[in-house]
Amino acid sequence: EPVELLPLDTVFAEKLLETAIKSATLVSATKEDYLQKAIQDTKDLVRPSFERSMIGSDEEKRKKSFNFEFYSVMRAITNVLGERRVSIRDFQLAWGRELVSMYAPSANRKDYSSPFPKIDEFEDYDYDKNKLLDALGAVTVTLDAF
Secondary structure, eight states: OOOOOOOOHHHHHHHHHHHHHHHHHHHHOOOOOHHHHHHHHHHHHHHHHHHTTSSSSSHHHHHHHHHHHHHHHHHHHHHHHHHHTTTHHHHHHHHHHHHHHHHHOOOGGGGGOOSSSSOTTTTTSOHHHHHHHHHHHHHHOOOOOO
């Protein structure tokens, strides 16, 4: 039996979109009004597809409306990045850094605790264990905020 989703946190949802737009304008050296026009053009293009599914309770409609907003913003950002020949990875990293700086600015590996037993300290890793633990600490702090 699927677990019922929590209600949409509209404040967080709006911040998520705002930081995406901010990060995209920074990495692509694009003016925000140009990106906003691209977002509006995308909304106008895809709105009919999303409107057909906008049924259900008020909460379901809010979630579907956010899906529409999120899709439109991400598609427009992807198109603008492609025009500017900017790596999507650069955008993703900038967006992630912005979110971490907002929600977990001082988090590190001390903030993460694993439910799994510790592995041998002398085991060879294919990754930087400390960077991974710092990232997991940031995720833990961010999720605990909600």
